[in-house]
Structures are given as structure tokens and as C-alpha cells.
Amino acid sequence: MSQADTAIRILDAAEVLFAERGFTETSLRTITSTARVNLAAVNYHFGSKKELIQAVFERFLTPFTLELNRKLEPYQQTKEPIEVDRLLHSLYGAVLSSMTVQGRNPQRFMRLLGLAYTQHQGHLRRFIVARYGNSYRAFAGLLKNALPELDPSTFYWRLYFMLGATIFSLSSFDAIEAILREDFGARSNLQETLGKLVPVATAMLMAPTVDTDIDSKKTK
Amino acid sequence: MSQADTAIRILDAAEVLFAERGFTETSLRTITSTARVNLAAVNYHFGSKKELIQAVFERFLTPFTLELNRKLEPYQQTKEPIEVDRLLHSLYGAVLSSMTVQGRNPQRFMRLLGLAYTQHQGHLRRFIVARYGNSYRAFAGLLKNALPELDPSTFYWRLYFMLGATIFSLSSFDAIEAILREDFGARSNLQETLGKLVPVATAMLMAPTVDTDIDSKKTK
DNA sequence: GTCTATAACGCGATAGAC
DNA sequence: GTCTATCGCGTTATAGAC
Numbered sequence: 001m002s003q004a005d006t007a008i009r010i011l012d013a014a015e016v017l018f019a020e021r022g023f024t025e026t027s028l029r030t031i032t033s034t035a036r037v038n039l040a041a042v043n044y045h046f047g048s049k050k051e052l053i054q055a056v057f058e059r060f061l062t063p064f065t066l067e068l069n070r071k072l073e074p075y076q077q078t079k080e081p082i083e084v085d086r087l088l089h090s091l092y093g094a095v096l097s098s099m100t101v102q103g104r105n106p107q108r109f110m111r112l113l114g115l116a117y118t119q120h121q122g123h124l125r126r127f128i129v130a131r132y133g134n135s136y137r138a139f140a141g142l143l144k145n146a147l148p149e150l151d152p153s154t155f156y157w158r159l160y161f162m163l164g165a166t167i168f169s170l171s172s173f174d175a176i177e178a179i180l181r182e183d184f185g186a187r188s189n190l191q192e193t194l195g196k197l198v199p200v201a202t203a204m205l206m207a208p209t210v211d212t213d214i215d216s217k218k219t220k
Numbered sequence: 221m222s223q224a225d226t227a228i229r230i231l232d233a234a235e236v237l238f239a240e241r242g243f244t245e246t247s248l249r250t251i252t253s254t255a256r257v258n259l260a261a262v263n264y265h266f267g268s269k270k271e272l273i274q275a276v277f278e279r280f281l282t283p284f285t286l287e288l289n290r291k292l293e294p295y296q297q298t299k300e301p302i303e304v305d306r307l308l309h310s311l312y313g314a315v316l317s318s319m320t321v322q323g324r325n326p327q328r329f330m331r332l333l334g335l336a337y338t339q340h341q342g343h344l345r346r347f348i349v350a351r352y353g354n355s356y357r358a359f360a361g362l363l364k365n366a367l368p369e370l371d372p373s374t375f376y377w378r379l380y381f382m383l384g385a386t387i388f389s390l391s392s393f394d395a396i397e398a399i400l401r402e403d404f405g406a407r408s409n410l411q412e413t414l415g416k417l418v419p420v421a422t423a424m425l426m427a428p429t430v431d432t433d434i435d436s437k438k439t440k
Numbered sequence: 441g442t443c444t445a446t447a448a449c450g451c452g453a454t455a456g457a458c
Numbered sequence: 459g460t461c462t463a464t465c466g467c468g469t470t471a472t473a474g475a476c
Contacts, residue, residue, distance in 0.1 A: 164388030
């Protein structure tokens with residue numbers, strides 16, 4: 001093994017193991033032995049486990065955000081609203097192209113994003129908001145302009161519903177794909193599944209705004 | 221403290237702490253000291269931490285499943301499809317009514333469900349599938365009948381998109397509600413938000429089936 | 441049924457030799 | 459920059475007194 005790829009070997013191993021098991025469930029001992037580097041190397045190269053977690057996220061969020069900004073840039077110029085499905089197309093396209101360029105695994109990207117939401121890691125949330133919050137707000141702003149008839153509260157709930165549908169289902173992509181393959185022999189790939197998501201996410205954002213009353217008393 | 225409510229005090233504390241931090245991040249020491257019982261009580265009453273986790277899920281999944289079955293029972297008789305929004309109404313209604321009957325917190329229910337998906341706990345997944353898989357399949361079957369024009373692969377992906385939108389966004393209900401309240405002074409409660417979800421989830425399930433091609437090369 | 445005490449182990453982090 | 463050895467602590471689980 002050459003000298004200075006130690007940090008990269010650690011990042012590669014940590015990315016896979018974190019995505020599989022979560023942060024707390026993955027010990028530095030497992031990471032360093034998988035990466036076949038010394039136990040002390042994580043603390044030497046990254047300082048602490050927390051900083052290693054942030055470095056893993058930085059390595060895929062930075063190219064993703066750059067690619068998303070690049071795709072949204074032409075839309076920022078104009079004042080008139082962009083179609084919802086074009087914005088979603090840009091968002092999902094940025095996931096695919098930022099990952100495939102580097103030969104990385106986009107499913108793992110989605111799993112890690114899901115973990116960032118779910119796991120109780122305050123430092124990670126703060127890190128992501130501080131570093132990538134502007135890009136998120138830019139996308140949300142464009143989407144809001146595309147849906148001027150929604151009141152703010154309804155818009156933001158629907159934005160979270162959309163992000164939930166995306167991150168949550170695709171973070172289990174491999175598991176769901178395996179079930180569908182077994183039961184129907186239907187193979188899916190992520191690109192095709194993201195293609196299925198565009199009309200679905202568009203429909204949910206643009207659904208009619210007739211709030212239903214969920215009464216726990218009524219049976220039907 | 222009386223004698224035999226020890227197990228209940230442990231369940232109450234564990235439910236809150238698991239929902240807040242996750243399973244691995246919550247130690248038996250934290251649980252037992254919060255419940256003000258002895259450290260050894262968990263192992264005495266439940267056998268192990270894993271069995272305590274399962275007991276927490278059993279306590280809210282069993283009433284929920286019974287209530288859902290009760291709501292779906294009239295639909296099982298007939299052969300003709302039920303409307304999608306009525307099925308979703310039953311599903312969300314079962315969450316609310318099974319929780320409010322016992323004065324429990326439905327947000328916590330959603331958070332725990334999210335954790336069950338996300339966290340790496342094989343025993344819990346097996347426990348839930350073995351215990352509640354039949355109810356899940358009954359609901360999925362009715363929904364599939366309601367959407368006869370969808371091919372199986374598209375149907376199941378959309379089912380997961382819908383579950384993702386529901387579980388993922390509502391498991392962060394308190395956090396999202398706080399953001400919306402701060403930014404727009406818009407108060408939400410869970411019942412109202414589930415009401416917003418019915419038309420959205422209906423629209424996503426019934427969206428037109430024009431798969432979009434996400435080409436990583438194209439910019440727009 | 442409940443307690444104390446402790447076994448047995450895995451964890452993150454670091455000091456210090458090389 | 460990499461190694462070994464180890465510190466100090468927190469973890470689950472259990473044995474045995476009450």
C-alpha cells in the first residue's frame with residue numbers, strides 16, 4: 001500500500017460500513033480493519049470519529065451540490081416560474097450524474113442521506129445545514145415559485161412529503177429491488193426508478209388542495 | 221412505587237428515549253434511571269435489550285393493526301375495488317385512533333416506525349414481518365385492487381414512495397412543525413397534516429404512468 | 441421482585457517508540 | 459506517517475444477597 005492513500009481507504013471503508021449499519025453501530029476498529037490500516041490512523045488523519053463522518057458526507061455532498069447548482073443556474077436568471085417536473089428532473093439528475101462521474105454508488109448516497117435525517121447526530125445536521133443550506137434553499141425557492149397557488153404551510157409540508165418519498169424509499173432501494181425481483185422477476189435500476197418518481201412527485205406537489213378530515217371516530 | 225408496574229415504567233421510558241435517540245444510542249442505564257428502576261430490571265422483566273425493543277413495538281403495533289383490520293374488514297367482503305382515498309383514510313385514521321384511545325403520542329409512533337426501517341436491527345425487522353406481515357399484505361392487496369391499471373412493479377414502487385412520504389416526513393413532525401411555526405407562524409397538528417397527506421398520497425398513487433428518462437448528460 | 445456488585449467486553453482516543 | 463500498547467470509560471448481562 002502506498003503512503004498517502006490511507007485517508008482515502010478509510011473514507012471508502014467508512015462510507016460502505018456507515019451506509020450498511022449506521023454510525024454508532026460501526027466502530028473505528030471495524031473501519032480500520034476493513035480498510036486494512038492501523039487503528040490509530042482515523043484519529044491521525046481526521047481527528048475524531050465525528051470528523052470522519054463529516055468527511056464522508058462532504059465527499060459526496062460537495063459534487064452533488066455543485067452539479068445541482070450548475071443545473072439550476074439557467075433558471076435563476078428568469079423571473080417566470082419553471083415547471084415542477086423540470087425542477088425534479090434537475091434534482092434527480094444531479095444525484096445520478098454527480099455519482100456516476102466518480103463511479104460511486106448512488107444508492108449509498110441515498111442511504112447516507114436517510115441516515116443523516118434519522119440518526120441522532122447533532123454535529124452532522126449542523127455541518128450539513130451550514131455547508132449546503134444555501135443550495136437547499138435555492139432549490140426550495142425555485143420550487144415555491146413553480147407552485148404559487150399553494151399557501152406556505154401546504155407547500156412546505158408537500159416539500160417534505162416529496163423529500164420523504166425520495167430519500168426514504170430510495171435509501172432502501174436494494175432491499176425493495178430484491179423483493180420485486182423475487183416476486184415478479186421485475187428488475188429495476190436506480191435511473192429507471194428515479195424516472196418513475198418524477199411523475200409521482202410532480203403529481204403529489206400539484207395535487208388539488210382539498211384537505212381531508214381524518215376523524216378517528218368514523219370507520220370509513 | 222408499587223410492585224408490578226416496573227415493566228410498564230420501563231416500556232414508557234424506553235419508548236420515549238428510543239424515539240428521541242435510536243436504539244444503539246440509548247443505554248439500559250439511561251432507560252432504567254429515567255424509569256427510576258434498578259439497572260437489572262430490564263434483564264429480569266424482558267430478558268435482553270433486543271426483547272425490550274420488540275416489546276416497545278408490540279405495545280403500539282398490536283392496537284394499530286387491530287384497528288386497521290377493523291376498518292378494512294367491510295372492504296374485504298366485496299370484490300369491487302375501493303377508492304384509493306378511502307383506503308388511505310382508513311390507514312391514517314387507524315394511526316390516530318389507535319393512539320388517541322390510549323392517550324399515547326402518534327408522532328412517537330411514526331418516529332419509531334421510521335427507526336424500524338432505518339436502523340440496522342435485523343431481529344426487529346424479522347419480528348415485525350412475522351407478527352404484522354399479514355395485515356400489511358391485506359392493506360397492500362386492497363390498494364392494488366384499487367389501482368388495476370398499474371403494473372406490479374410500478375404499483376409497488378409507488379406503495380413504497382407513499383410509505384416513505386408518510387413515515388419519513390411524519391417521523392420528523394415535531395421538527396418540521398417547529399420550523400413552519402417559526403417562519404410563518406403556521407401551527408400544524410398531526411390530524412390536520414394527515415388530512416393534507418390524503419390528497420397528496422392519492423395523487424401520487426394515481427399519477428399518469430409516463431416514465432421520465434433521467435439522463436445524467438442532459439442539463440434540463 | 442428488587443437490589444448491589446461486578447464480570448466480561450468493546451469502545452474512542454492517545455502516548456510514545458520507531 | 460505508522461505502529462503497539464494501553465488508558466479510561468461505558469456497555470450489556472448476571473450472580474448472589476436481601
